[in-house]
Amino acid sequence: MNNLVQIKRLQRYRMALLRLKNMGLKKTFSHSLSEETGVSPVLIRKDFSQFGIRGKRRGGYDIDSLLDELKLLFGREKEQNVVLVGLGNIGAALVKYEGYRQSNMNMVAVFDIDPVKRTRRYSVPVYSLESLREVVNAFDVSVAILAVPEFSAQETAHYLVENGISGILNFAPVLLKLPGHVLVNNINIMIELERLMYHIGVRTKPI
Amino acid sequence: MNNLVQIKRLQRYRMALLRLKNMGLKKTFSHSLSEETGVSPVLIRKDFSQFGIRGKRRGGYDIDSLLDELKLLFGREKEQNVVLVGLGNIGAALVKYEGYRQSNMNMVAVFDIDPVKRTRRYSVPVYSLESLREVVNAFDVSVAILAVPEFSAQETAHYLVENGISGILNFAPVLLKLPGHVLVNNINIMIELERLMYHIGVRTKPI
DNA sequence: TAGATTGTTAATCGATTAACAATC
DNA sequence: TAGATTGTTAATCGATTAACAATC
Numbered sequence: 005m006n007n008l009v010q011i012k013r014l015q016r017y018r019m020a021l022l023r024l025k026n027m028g029l030k031k032t033f034s035h036s037l038s039e040e041t042g043v044s045p046v047l048i049r050k051d052f053s054q055f056g057i058r059g060k061r062r063g064g065y066d067i068d069s070l071l072d073e074l075k076l077l078f079g080r081e082k083e084q085n086v087v088l089v090g091l092g093n094i095g096a097a098l099v100k101y102e103g104y105r106q107s108n109m110n111m112v113a114v115f116d117i118d119p120v121k122r123t124r125r126y127s128v129p130v131y132s133l134e135s136l137r138e139v140v141n142a143f144d145v146s147v148a149i150l151a152v153p154e155f156s157a158q159e160t161a162h163y164l165v166e167n168g169i170s171g172i173l174n175f176a177p178v179l180l181k182l183p184g185h186v187l188v189n190n191i192n193i194m195i196e197l198e199r200l201m202y203h204i205g206v207r208t209k210p211i
Numbered sequence: 212m213n214n215l216v217q218i219k220r221l222q223r224y225r226m227a228l229l230r231l232k233n234m235g236l237k238k239t240f241s242h243s244l245s246e247e248t249g250v251s252p253v254l255i256r257k258d259f260s261q262f263g264i265r266g267k268r269r270g271g272y273d274i275d276s277l278l279d280e281l282k283l284l285f286g287r288e289k290e291q292n293v294v295l296v297g298l299g300n301i302g303a304a305l306v307k308y309e310g311y312r313q314s315n316m317n318m319v320a321v322f323d324i325d326p327v328k329r330t331r332r333y334s335v336p337v338y339s340l341e342s343l344r345e346v347v348n349a350f351d352v353s354v355a356i357l358a359v360p361e362f363s364a365q366e367t368a369h370y371l372v373e374n375g376i377s378g379i380l381n382f383a384p385v386l387l388k389l390p391g392h393v394l395v396n397n398i399n400i401m402i403e404l405e406r407l408m409y410h411i412g413v414r415t416k417p418i
Numbered sequence: 419t420a421g422a423t424t425g426t427t428a429a430t431c432g433a434t435t436a437a438c439a440a441t442c
Numbered sequence: 443t444a445g446a447t448t449g450t451t452a453a454t455c456g457a458t459t460a461a462c463a464a465t466c
Contacts, residue, residue, distance in 0.1 A: 009433085011409060015402050019386045033447070040386065046435060046449095053449055061448050062442040078405055079412050086404060097304035098400070103384065107401040147407050149400075171407035173400070177310065179226045179247065187410055189403045193305070193356075193380070194314040195222050196396045197293060198285055200354050200378035202218060203394055205286050216457085240423070253425095253459060260425055268424050269466040422466090429460070436453070442446090 013051055016041050018074045025067050033064040080108050085143040087169075089160060090152035091116040091130065094175050098149060099126045112143045133163065140168040147171040154178055161188075220258055223248050225281045232274050240271040287315050292350040294376075296367060297359035298323040298337065301382050305356060306333045319350045340370065347375040354378040361385055368395075 020040035024032055034045035041048075052059070057073045059065040075081060086109055088098055095114070104111055114130045116122060122130045131139070139145065148169045152160050157176030164172060171187045174180055177195075180188050227247035231239055241252035248255075259266070264280045266272040282288060293316055295305055302321070311318055321337045323329060329337045338346070346352065355376045359367050364383030371379060378394045381387055384402075387395050 011406060015406065016386070019384075019402075023386055035447090040388075044435070045447095047433090049447095049449060050434085059448055060442070061440070062446055064447070078409050080405070084408055093304040093307045097300040100300045101400070103401050107405065109401070109404060146411055147404060149404070171411050173403050173407060177226075179223070179230060181247075187407055189407055191398055191400070191403060193308070193398070194310050194316070195226075196380050196398060197316060197354060197356070198287070198314065199218060199222065200380060200394055200396055201291055202285050204353055204378050242423090251459070252423095254457090256424060257426085257458085266424055267466070268464070269422060271423070423464100424466095425462100425464080427460105427462085429458105431456105431458075433457090434453105434455075436451105438449100438451085440447100440449080442448095 010051060013043055021067055021071055029067060031064050031066050083108050083110055085110050085112045085145045086147045087112060087145050088114045088149045091121045092151060095151040098151060099128055113139045137167040149173045151175045217258060220250055228274055228278050236274060238271050238273050290315050290317055292317050292319045292352045293354045293356060294319060294346060294352050295321045295356045298328045302358035306335055320346045344374040356380045358382045
């Protein structure tokens with residue numbers, strides 16, 4: 005099993021389960037989850053089975069316990085701290101975003117080189133990058149959101165890694181070159197739009 | 212070949228090529244591109260070959276022509292229009308974002324149900340959702356960015372599809388249920404962070 | 419020419435599915 | 443019990459890699 009792909013599927017199952025729970029359902033079956041997620045029923049059962057999640061032979065899966073097991077699997081019982089670097093358009097939107105609490109995450113600090121931006125008042129303190137190491141140590145941070153301009157992304161990412169960060173959610177539209185032990189997830193809006201357009205185009209293209 | 216995965220790789224090659232071009236290089240080789248992207252040299256050559264992109268047996272690939280061919284492949288020579296729906300935190304950041312032009316995309320309109328938000332002045336006009344169909348027809352829009360709150364995402368997405376949208380870049384943290392012909396790309400910040408944390412956690416977990 | 423690199427065909431590997439046994 | 447569903451083992455399928463031929 006390609007673990008990366010499998011983990012993505014597990015996250016997808018969880019989103020579907022939240023939806024079903026929200027609709028007031030208590031239990032579900034591999035075929036219902038399949039309908040919600042587009043993943044085949046066998047594969048769903050196999051994924052669950054491989055992570056030690058068991059259903060009832062005839063009664064399907066209990067939604068609440070499924071969600072609990074997934075939460076456990078993703079280590080979401082204990083709160084995890086993140087930092088944000090860069091207070092531009094996207095950075096500002098990300099500080100104001102309210103969803104962290106709900107996912108048991110906590111944004112403990114924001115960093116920006118611009119002193120003017122550091123005077124802005126958010127629910128999260130804004131520091132100069134010089135304080136990064138201190139914050140990383142104090143709050144045991146291993147993951148950072150990188151939302152700086154393209155031209156400084158590589159340099160800043162490198163600085164983050166030097167100061168103890170080992171996972172980066174990168175919003176800058178560049179391929180970061182970092183030591184092999186560092187994990188990077190890229191969010192690139194243009195690339196996502198482009199891929200949508202490509203697939204739509206191909207589909208509607210005359211033979 | 213899983214076309215979805217292959218297309219993602221091609222986009223990745225392009226990002227690497229832009230970096231190399233930026234560094235002043237004129238040509239490259241499958242092994243250099245491999246170093247930049249983490250994809251094996253054979254697979255890179257195979258990908259190019261399958262899309263009819265040819266190198267020189269001994270001289271590698273010309274970066275500019277490679278970029279041209281990829282641009283052509285992704286249909287990026289002709290401008291494509293998109294709309295944005297939802298002017299919340301993320302929506303506001305996305306209107307202000309400057310990268311569309313560069314990718315030969317054009318945001319032609321923003322939609323929000325809140326009349327107060329419609330008075331805000333951006334470089335893009337803000338309308339009520341009632342005008343959606345008109346804009347879609349006038350500007351031949353097939354892709355929309357959805358940045359509305361979670362509770363209204365499903366309903367709004369459905370409305371978009373009813374009015375001619377067939378590709379959605381979804382920022383709302385929900386699994387959208389839409390007709391099979393509609394393509395959805397999800398951008399979910401919490402899920403990305405969570406996956407980073409999972410992989411870091413697994414890696415550092417004691418045996 | 420020798421060496422380096424592309425491009426392709428065959429082999430391998432891993433992920434998904436089919437078949438079916440287990441059981442509630 | 444019969445029927446429905448899970449969970450697993452074996453088969454298939456597709457994607458990646460290995461091997462190598464082509465050629466600049």
